[in-house]
Amino acid sequence: MSPLLRDFDEAGAVTGGVANGGDVDPDDRQLSVAEIQQAFRELRVRRPRAAATRPVASTRLHELSVSENPAPVGAPDLTPRRSWSDGNSKAPWARDNARCERWADSGDRTPSRSESGGDSAPAAVPGRGDSGALAADWITVVAAHAGAGASTVALAISDAAAATDRRVHLVETAHPRRSGLIAAASAELGTDAAGAWRRGSRDRVTIDRRVADVEPDGWPVLPINEEPAVTVLDLGLPAPDDLDRLAAGRTRTVVVCRPTVPGARLTEHLLSQLAEQPVVVAVVGAARWPQVVKANAGPRFRDLRSQGRVVRVPIDRRLQTAGLTGDRLPKGVEAAGRSLVALLMPAVPLRHRRRAASSQPGAAGEAR
Numbered sequence: 001m002s003p004l005l006r007d008f009d010e011a012g013a014v015t016g017g018v019a020n021g022g023d024v025d026p027d028d029r030q031l032s033v034a035e036i037q038q039a040f041r042e043l044r045v046r047r048p049r050a051a052a053t054r055p056v057a058s059t060r061l062h063e064l065s066v067s068e069n070p071a072p073v074g075a076p077d078l079t080p081r082r083s084w085s086d087g088n089s090k091a092p093w094a095r096d097n098a099r100c101e102r103w104a105d106s107g108d109r110t111p112s113r114s115e116s117g118g119d120s121a122p123a124a125v126p127g128r129g130d131s132g133a134l135a136a137d138w139i140t141v142v143a144a145h146a147g148a149g150a151s152t153v154a155l156a157i158s159d160a161a162a163a164t165d166r167r168v169h170l171v172e173t174a175h176p177r178r179s180g181l182i183a184a185a186s187a188e189l190g191t192d193a194a195g196a197w198r199r200g201s202r203d204r205v206t207i208d209r210r211v212a213d214v215e216p217d218g219w220p221v222l223p224i225n226e227e228p229a230v231t232v233l234d235l236g237l238p239a240p241d242d243l244d245r246l247a248a249g250r251t252r253t254v255v256v257c258r259p260t261v262p263g264a265r266l267t268e269h270l271l272s273q274l275a276e277q278p279v280v281v282a283v284v285g286a287a288r289w290p291q292v293v294k295a296n297a298g299p300r301f302r303d304l305r306s307q308g309r310v311v312r313v314p315i316d317r318r319l320q321t322a323g324l325t326g327d328r329l330p331k332g333v334e335a336a337g338r339s340l341v342a343l344l345m346p347a348v349p350l351r352h353r354r355r356a357a358s359s360q361p362g363a364a365g366e367a368r
Helices: 003-011 015-019 033-052 092-106 150-162 240-246 261-273 291-296 299-306 317-322 331-344 350-358
Strands: 138-143 168-172 187-191 197-202 205-210 230-238 252-257 279-284 310-313
Touching: 138 150, 138 240, 150 168, 150 205, 150 230, 150 252, 150 279, 150 310, 150 331, 230 240, 252 261, 252 331, 261 279, 261 291, 261 299, 279 299, 279 331, 299 310, 310 331
Parallel strands: 138 230, 138 252, 168 205, 168 230, 252 279, 279 310
Antiparallel strands: 187 197, 197 205
16 A cells, blocks of 8 residues: 555545545645545555455346446446346337338238329239239230329220220229329219229229228129220339239230420330330320430330330320319320220221321321
8 A cells, every 4th residue: 555545544534535435534634636646546456456355246237348436526427227128118129120020920021101002102903912913915004103194094095995895994003092083984883892992984994993091902803794805904103013013024014104304214214124015105295305305215215116106195284174084085185095005906997006106206206
């Protein structure tokens, strides 16, 4: 022991007071700052030796890294707080991991959206477990981006196919609150036998759209005497799983877009995912494309234009105001529907093919 500590140990003034948490006697000589610091340093050296002679107390795992040296008076409290691992409470990351495990156990990769469908959010195809759910003779209409106008194009195709004396079944997979065909039927017929699809009629077209937020387990079924010759599926903005199924080459696909720079780029991206699929593109907008849009059209988009597989769908003011109703579509939109049907269904009479040629944009982006 140093002379400083020995002298005050004998008097019981410093080491007894400092080491045991007491106060210094005011009658004793006051220590300088340097002497106090030296006394604390020597106390730290002495404490491990004294602690070695005492029995070891049980220590929690989260306390192992905490120093046992007493903090000076006025120092901040460094006592470890209660760990998330203590007690029954779960740490925030543990709760997140538990949620992820629940999603993994349920078979879903991501939580389902509260609102999905139309051109604004991916619309899921019901009955994904059925490998033959998308039949080879179906026509699928998908949007390359939000707000493209897929429901308008799907209805135009349905009306045009019905005009060739075919019975048509139009199915919209959009969420009920995002339906573009909510008023397209001229007569409402209630729900189907399963109660999952709301049915309406429009001339020779039967329209089915979802009833509830929950995705139906399968496609709507029509009575045997009403089995359609043509089924048109309005997928809106498709989910990735739906694109994988479309890429298998089982259906005829119509990609709907707007003649904008983002629209051209997103269309090219979608076409690259449907590389092996026979595709027709419906461009909703003006006849003349801005030069910047043509410059941003990708190779697949340009090839389809050169092959005459890009059809212009004009914008109509009445549709912009009233939307799709039970009334007939505007003449320009009807003509675009006939053009698309002529490309999708080669058995269409020749007069419809001639009308289709008049609605296809030329190489310079103009209607011929």
